[in-house]
Amino acid sequence: MDTDAALTVTVYGLPAPQGSKRSLGNSVMVESSIHVGPWREAVVWAMRQEIIRNRGWSALDEALEASMVFSFARPKSHYGTGRNKGELKPSAPARPATVPDLSKLARSTEDAVTTAGGYRDDALIVGYRRLEKRYTTDHGQVPDVLDVQGAVIRLYRCEAPPGGDHR
Template structure:
């Protein structure tokens, strides 16, 4: 089984979840988070830039496996004060087990990949190789964790026999 992705994209920006929509009257629905549109635009832009580099790219059409690693800045409360302002407190959590929901981050990103032409439809996703939230402080020690907020997205083709190929 080959493990190389057919497309790898780094997106900078605040990852935002696609969650519920609220009804504003007269048939108008609005995303519950104001950060969804900028995040989706950042994913579309980064994905299209990478697709341009892949001469002859056509949206994936068939079973797709994905990897998404979302990187977040730690809250200031995770650090000490004064001369310890750059030192993590012993009580600081190792992982961002807080909002936003990982599945909702994936949903907004999946839709943006469809818009950008990474794959024909997000219904083609059959599995995730990796789906994580991390803090930027893990950059350099954990693969695909950025030193700024954003995400590393990898797409893989899945062969009919279940094997993943480049």
């Protein structure tokens, strides 16, 4: 467990990107991903549950670093069939280097954390300690990888540089 995180939240559900929009005409734009709404709702719910557990919590309002590890189920095509059913094919990729785009996953998640009151504004994030997409099959081998789809989100307060040097 990462004890120096100011807040750690585990979110269950299908992580979805934000950012791409399509036009319905008459200046009406909608999110391209139908999954972004449910994902953001899952993040808001999980974040608010954690905030309730941290009585007296007030939204972080300082420079922050974040960690987000998104876990995805492997497609069935990664597994063998017949007597090899359930075994990964040798050709199965180690990491999910496919859609959704990692930066768009972070964007949807950052906005949901703001909505939930985890921090005042996602502009406070000055860096990432970790930002990854992993398969759920890495659970137990790689920290913060879940055994089901979702994400582990950690927020860290930035330490002031020694001697007040703010370069």
